[in-house]
Amino acid sequence: MHxxxxxxxxxxxxxxxxxxxxxxxxxxxxxxxDSGRLAPCRIIVPGCGxxxxxxELARRGFGVTGIDLAPAACDRTRxxxxxxxxxxxxxxxxxxxxxxxxxxxxxxEQTCLCAMHPSHWRRYxxxxxxxxxxxxxxxxxxxxxxxxxxxxxxxxxxxPYHCDINAMRMLFEDTRxxxxxxxxxxxxxxxxxxxxxxxxERR
Ligand SMILES: C[S@@+](CC[C@H](N)C(=O)[O-])C[C@H]1O[C@@H](n2cnc3c(N)ncnc32)[C@H](O)[C@@H]1O
Numbered sequence: 073m074h075x076x077x078x079x080x081x082x083x084x085x086x087x088x089x090x091x092x093x094x095x096x097x098x099x100x101x102x103x104x105x106d107s108g109r110l111a112p113c114r115i116i117v118p119g120c121g122x123x124x125x126x127x128e129l130a131r132r133g134f135g136v137t138g139i140d141l142a143p144a145a146c147d148r149t150r151x152x153x154x155x156x157x158x159x160x161x162x163x164x165x166x167x168x169x170x171x172x173x174x175x176x177x178x179x180x181e182q183t184c185l186c187a188m189h190p191s192h193w194r195r196y197x198x199x200x201x202x203x204x205x206x207x208x209x210x211x212x213x214x215x216x217x218x219x220x221x222x223x224x225x226x227x228x229x230x231x232p233y234h235c236d237i238n239a240m241r242m243l244f245e246d247t248r249x250x251x252x253x254x255x256x257x258x259x260x261x262x263x264x265x266x267x268x269x270x271x272x273e274r275r
Contacts, residue, residue: 082142085145094124094261105129105132110178110211112132113135116178116180116203117139118184118200119181121148122148124152126153138162142164176204177204178211194243201274211269215234216234217234237268240270244272249272
């Protein structure tokens with residue numbers, strides 16, 4: 073397997089080495105909810121990490137399923153939910169293989185794609201497409217983290233792996249997904265990169 077595996081992520085959580093963690097829900101997620109762009113529905117959060125977004129969505133009345141490869145991330149998410157008396161379904165699973173019992177209305181993907189080596193991206197996109205009902209939406213925070221080594225030497229460096237917008241257009245094909253026009257909202261990230269907030273619709 074190319075790139076980080078479950079043991080890699082488990083160890084990061086156990087060491088408390090989680091620089092991607094904002095310590096609260098994504099500002100762009102809050103903006104989508106507050107503007108009404110994302111309203112209570114059935115939603116999946118892959119790579120849910122510490123569970124900030126899972127808890128926020130549960131608090132706002134969404135039917136949430138959070139998935140993470142790392143048992144420690146699932147434990148953190150369950151603890152956060154319990155601390156606030158909230159309910160969500162939490163699955164310790166590989167988002168590339170896992171399937172829901174029925175397609176859902178929306179997916180909130182924040183830095184799970186960029187946590188995977190690009191050799192897994194096609195299978196991950198197939199999962200996201202299978203999870204999302206026709207007319208449903210993928211709310212995606214796309215990590216922008218270009219490095220000199222990739223441009224100068226062709227190195228594939230990460231995580232986070234840079235999610236170049238051209239690669240995203242190829243990955244989330246027009247035959248399966250309907251794209252809005254740029255510019256896309258931009259969120260700065262505590263680890264120095266920034267993310268584009270994309271909402272693409274499942275055809
Ligand atoms: C960079 S962290 C982001 C966590 C959270 N989304 C956030 O923004 O704070 C990536 C997360 O994805 C999880 N992850 C990585 N590969 C995964 C996979 N194939 N399936 C499910 N989760 C995965 C990791 O365990 C980790 O919790």
